Amino acid sequence: MARIRLDHIRHAYSADLARSGNYALREVDHEFEDGGAYALLGPSGCGKTTLLNIISGLLTPSEGHVRFGDRDVTLLSPEARNIAQVFQFPVVYDTMTVRENLAFPLKNRKVPKSEIDRRVTDMLQRIGLAEKADRRAQGLTADEKQKISLGRGLVRSDVNAILFDEPLTVIDPHMKWQLRSQLKELHRQFRMTMVYVTHDQTEALTFADKVVVMYDGEVVQIGTPEELFERPKHTFVGYFIGSPGMNVLTCAVEGTDALVSGTRIAIPGGARPTKGAAKTELGIRPEFVRLVPRGQGMPVTVTRVEDIGSERIVRADFNGQKLVAIVGEGEGLPAEADVVFDPSALNLYADSWLVDRSGPTPTSNRAGDRAGSSTGGRAA
Numbered sequence: 001m002a003r004i005r006l007d008h009i010r011h012a013y014s015a016d017l018a019r020s021g022n023y024a025l026r027e028v029d030h031e032f033e034d035g036g037a038y039a040l041l042g043p044s045g046c047g048k049t050t051l052l053n054i055i056s057g058l059l060t061p062s063e064g065h066v067r068f069g070d071r072d073v074t075l076l077s078p079e080a081r082n083i084a085q086v087f088q089f090p091v092v093y094d095t096m097t098v099r100e101n102l103a104f105p106l107k108n109r110k111v112p113k114s115e116i117d118r119r120v121t122d123m124l125q126r127i128g129l130a131e132k133a134d135r136r137a138q139g140l141t142a143d144e145k146q147k148i149s150l151g152r153g154l155v156r157s158d159v160n161a162i163l164f165d166e167p168l169t170v171i172d173p174h175m176k177w178q179l180r181s182q183l184k185e186l187h188r189q190f191r192m193t194m195v196y197v198t199h200d201q202t203e204a205l206t207f208a209d210k211v212v213v214m215y216d217g218e219v220v221q222i223g224t225p226e227e228l229f230e231r232p233k234h235t236f237v238g239y240f241i242g243s244p245g246m247n248v249l250t251c252a253v254e255g256t257d258a259l260v261s262g263t264r265i266a267i268p269g270g271a272r273p274t275k276g277a278a279k280t281e282l283g284i285r286p287e288f289v290r291l292v293p294r295g296q297g298m299p300v301t302v303t304r305v306e307d308i309g310s311e312r313i314v315r316a317d318f319n320g321q322k323l324v325a326i327v328g329e330g331e332g333l334p335a336e337a338d339v340v341f342d343p344s345a346l347n348l349y350a351d352s353w354l355v356d357r358s359g360p361t362p363t364s365n366r367a368g369d370r371a372g373s374s375t376g377g378r379a380a
């Protein structure tokens with residue numbers, strides 16, 4: 001296994017695109033720790049596959065270097081990099097049996113037969129294909145074939161990293177959870193460096209120790225699921241992680257307060273100057289917006305209430321800006337509501353990036369659990 005260093009990587013798919021500044025990857029300068037489980041998460045077209053292919057060696061970056069440990073592998077082929085890859089669609093040898101497919105990469109590397117038998121038997125159990133071990137791959141479903149692809153990637157213990165590109169796309173929804181848990185278990189057991197591309201936040205947050213959020217050709221934040229939830233470094237992270245995503249309210253900054261549509265809201269720890277910023281915004285997750293009886297907070301007009309079982313999603317108009325709140329089970333919803341914001345959960349953004357500040361971080365994702373609230377006040 002190896003630490004993977006991406007050293008000032010940029011990539012354009014042609015010289016013309018580079019000349020016009022059209023980079024699929026604008027600048028990526030990050031490190032994946034040895035033995036870490038990472039998910040590359042982002043919307044379609046943000047550059048996830050491009051980055052994965054640069055790590056694997058299927059693509060050579062236009063600029064920058066890829067290092068495995070201290071070794072520069074930028075110009076090496078995927079084989080020379082010694083990585084395992086699992087793609088979106090199954091890659092199996094149809095004429096071989098399931099067992100032979102799994103044994104294939106081990107035989108190629110001259111692993112002793114007894115060791116091959118042991119590892120293949122273990123993997124057959126893990127991917128749930130023990131009963132079909134001696135069937136040819138040809139007659140299997142797409143779902144089963146993809147499990148073979150996963151097993152073939154995971155059966156080797158000598159690889160520098162295992163790279164997954166949306167590997168569960170063809171898997172039946174009820175099996176996805178099971179295979180994800182198996183992947184996590186294998187990671188816990190063997191501490192392989194794993195990089196897993198997905199645009200599904202549930203998949204990313206349940207699989208990875210660290211989630212790498214990509215947006216428009218850039219990595220905007222690498223963090224644990226908690227970090228991404230509590231302190232999104234970019235408004236896109238706030239919007240993309242969480243359901244519903246973070247409220248992003250246009251604001252002005254005056255001293256240490258934010259002015260949102262004429263309402264003054266104190267920023268704990270003090271808002272830092274945002275001189276030169278073209279736009280400033282205040283972020284607050286719906287879990288930290290509390291609805292209180294009229295007169296006890298900032299006035300809003302509730303426009304819609306969606307009951308989703310254990311909680312209600314309340315959509316409101318906050319002086320012309322849309323605001324979403326989550327009302328938990330057992331919490332009341334006043335007929336005429338005001339809102340209060342948990343001050344520890346307020347984040348200030350300048351040109352979409354978080355303005356660092358001191359102060360506590362929110363500790364729970366239920367608004368009712370939090371002490372204190374920011375009720376704001378009308379600006380003079």
Ligand SMILES: Nc1ncnc2c1ncn2[C@@H]1O[C@H](COP(=O)(O)OP(=O)(O)OP(=O)(O)O)[C@@H](O)[C@H]1O
Binds near residue numbers: 045048051
């Ligand atoms: N072979 C190619 N030639 C030219 N442009 C490409 C090529 N492959 C990808 N791109 C462009 O590069 C950008 C990043 O694409 P990429 O496939 O890496 O994104 P992605 O995040 O993996 O998207 P998806 O989730 O849809 O696979 C997109 O604008 C895409 O259109």
